[in-house]
Amino acid sequence: MNQRYFHAIILILLPVLTFYSVEAWPQAVQPRMGGQTDIRGQVRLPDGRPASLGIYVMLDMITGGTAAQTQTDRQGKFEFRQVAPADYRVIVRAPGYLEDNQEADLSRFPTTYLTFVLKPDTSRKTPTVPAGGPAESVSALDTAAPSGAHQNVENARDLMTKGNVDESLKLLKKAVGEYPKYPEAYLLMGVAYSSQKKWDDAETSLQKSVELNQQNGAAYVALGAVENEKKKYPEAEKYLLKAATLSPDSADVHSELGRTYWALSRWQEADQHMAKAIQLRPDDAGAHILMGNIQLRERNAEGALKEFQEAVRLDPKGPLADSTRQMITRIETALKQVPNQSK
Secondary structure, eight states: OOOOGEEEHHHHGGGOOOOOOOOOOOOOOOOOOOOOOOEEEEETTTTTOOOOOOOOEEETTTTTSSSOOOOOOOOEEEEEEOOOOEEOOOEEEEBBBOEEEEEEEETOSEEEEEEEEEEEEEETTOOOOOOOTOOOOOOOHTTOOOHHHHHHHHHHHHHHTTHHHHHHHHHHHHHHHSSSSOHHHHHHHHHHHHHHTTTTHHHHHHHHHHHHHHTTTHHHHHHHHHHHTTHHHHHHHHHHHHHHHHHTTOOHHHHHHHHHHHHHTTTHHHHHHHHHHHHTTTTTTTHHHHHHHHHTTTTTTTHHHHHHHHHHHOOSSSTTTHHHHHHHHHHHHHHHHHHHHHH
């Protein structure tokens, strides 16, 4: 677009710029291996319900060696994006349950979807210890938790999947009362408080979690998201950049960094991180809305229009769908007026 006409468009659009607050939930540590194939799946509880946030999933090469590792999201889902075509074994480890694994042959199928149903481990009273690694999320402090505290955390997870946050918090407080050095309990407390918009309590809990376990990218993402909500953007940037070193291919890391830089008016950095977030999770309508706003600020009305149209396509009945449609109409109207103003 000829830049001299952009001001006419932006004057029409700026009064109705919308901002989408991306809810922060810890997301997978995804591999970047240069291929074009994906492995996705879900972990379920013995009764068939989706498992909770933070279950450890590892991707091993059949020929030997770990290719990547991740955690389940709050719906028990996991994914490994753009892994090299090869034969893999996907391993699921959850405290209190038997380890399970399935093979995925990506040399034959470009996309594989796996479902795991957890089976209780009745042979032992202590949690299964996952293999270590540079992005390890389960610390020695977590695995050393007494059985009572561990059971309270697992019950709290279960309650959170059912939406019973208040009861979940009661159990988590009991867990840290019995065992004050429990990083995972503090992480779940932070997530629970965030869902209640109790940002100060969430911040305190998450800071305790990262203090006890400095290798958990999920906790840093959640803490950065809380700082964004509190408009403490320099602090958010600090925590999210730390998360990026631990989970470089987490869509949530880049979405939250995009929010941070948007708020700080650092458009170019916001653009880069939102583009990465959309690449990693292209079906996130909220990310497209924020990207559309960034495109407007960068004087790219056509690019903004495409992002808003994609957001409505992905989530036609979402809470921001109507306002996004209004934005689309205003951009289309503004673009039609440009030739008239050039005469």
